[in-house]
Amino acid sequence: MQTVVTAERLWDGTSLHQHPLILIEDGKIDSIATHDSAPIPARAQVHDFPGATLGPAFFDVHIHGAAGHDFMEATPQALDTIGTFLASHGTSAYLATTVTASLDATLRALDGLANEMAKLPQPGRARPLGIHLEGPFLSHEKRGVQPAEHLLAPSIATFDRLLEAAHGHVRLMTLAPELPGAVELAAHATSRGVRVSVGHSNATAAETRAAIAAGAVSATHTFNAMRPLDHREPGILGTVLTTDTLFSELICDGIHTEPEIVRLWWRAKGSERAILVTDAMAAAGMPDGEYQLGGFPVQVKDGRATARGVLAGSVLTLDRALANFVRFTGATIDQGLRLLSTNPAAMTGLAHRAGTLAPGKSANLVAIDAAGNLVGSIVGGIQAS
Structure with a gap:
């Protein structure tokens, strides 16, 4: 079945277009035209979003779980x-993020x-x-809720075991630059x-710059x-905010970062290096209560x-973050869309799989x-919300 999507405008990942008409067939984009230049096929299913902006679906590079499940379960059901759940909130792609464990x-x-x-x-x-490895090569001083007993010193041998277990699918790894061996591991992972x-x-700023020079x-x-x-x-934070080549995640839920800090970050990182993430855990989409991370x-x-008593991820979804x-x-809107589609795709090297809209993709x-x-x-051509 053919599907047509129309709206007021389209941001395709690079530029804005007025009055778009997107034709979808077999889960892929067949063509992108305008209302005036292309007719709507007679038997097509039509989704019209008056006054809205269409854009690439979201890509969350830092998420631990949602809807009562955690990625550490690693089961088909999870x-x-x-x-x-994520699709219903506009997310089509993600990096399954681990937490420090044995x-x-x-x-x-x-x-x-x-x-x-x-x-x-x-x-x-x-x-x-x-997969995003958030741990085990993290700082004890800034571990947050990451279990101290499972943190490890940076080790190329341990990293290689993790990469092998993941069948090569590790795409991103969080690393504390000050740890002995971190710079060498950054270069090896890269x-x-x-x-x-x-x-x-x-x-420190110098330790952070060394990790960036090694490939971070x-x-x-x-x-x-x-x-x-x-x-x-200035430390790691000052270096992150002033290194123009470095991408930077932010949890925009009004809890992890206040609006003034969001504005500071936006001014510092700009439209091509800022990335919105959720850091969501199993409780996202669920009522108050106790959950596992x-x-x-x-x-x-x-x-x-x-x-x-320490913040432990979030219950944020990327549509709310936007x-x-x-x-x-x-x-x-198009500036915001870039932060949760094009930019994460560029940072991860997955721009061919996410972040833009074009025929054949x-x-x-959203x-x-x-x-x-x-x-x-x-x-995938199916309306999820």
């Missing part, structure tokens, strides 16, 4: 449930995730494009095709679990997830109203 548990989870990734994508369901993100770190390309949930900014020792309990109340970002900063797109709210989500 990924199916999470994928269905090495054996992590290896089992990576193998399970890799096995699920080998399956064909399901229409109407978000799919993993890789040579193996894994992007390195600095984070969970008490690093991004920063994990900027401001959170980072050495505070100081005018005499990689095997330890997290309490959720009034939208705030904590373990032992609406918050637009409201906090005054950015345009998978029909993964419709966003003038306030930044999601009004439609289509994943």
Whole structure:
């Protein structure tokens, strides 16, 4: 069946177009035209979003779970449930993010995730494009809720075991630059095709610059679990904000970062290096209560997830992150869309699989109203919301 999607405008990942008409067939974009230049096929199913902006579906590079499940479960049920939930909120792709756990548990989870990734994508369901290792090579001082007993010193041999268990699917790794061996590991991981993100770190500016020189390309949930900014020792945060080549994640939920900090980050990183993430855990989309994050309990109340009084991920979805970002900063819809589609795809080296809309590509797109709210989500040609 042919499907047609129309709206007020389209941001295709590079430029804006007025009055678009997108023809979808067999889950892929067949053509992109305008209302005036192309007729709507007689038997096509039509999704019209008056006044909205169409854009590439979202790509979350930092998410631990949702809808009651955690990626450390690494089961078909967990990924199916999470994928269905994410698609309904505009996300078509993600990096399944691990949390620091015992090495054996992590290896089992990576193998399970890799096995699920080998399956064909399901229409109407978000799919993993890789794995993000958040741990075990993190700072004890800035570990947040990451279990201290499972943190490890950077080790090329251990990293290679993790990469092998994941069948080569690790796409991103968070690393504390100040740890002995971190710079060498950053260079090695980069040579193996894994992007390195600095984070969970008490690093100085010099230590951070060394990791960037070794290949680090991004920063994990900027401001959170980072050495505070100081005018005499800018530290990791000062370096992240002033290194124009470095991508930078942000959790835009009004809990992890206040609106003033979001505006500061936006001014510092700009439209080509800023990335919105959720850092969501199993409680996303669920009522208040107790949930698991990689095997330890997290309490959720009034939208705030904590373990032992420390923030433990979020219950954010990327559609809400976009609406918050637009409201906090005054950015345009197309500027906001770039932060959760094109930029994460560019950072991970997956621009051929996400972040843009063009004929021949998978029909993964969102419709966003003038306030930044999601009004439609289509994943694999299937309407998911």
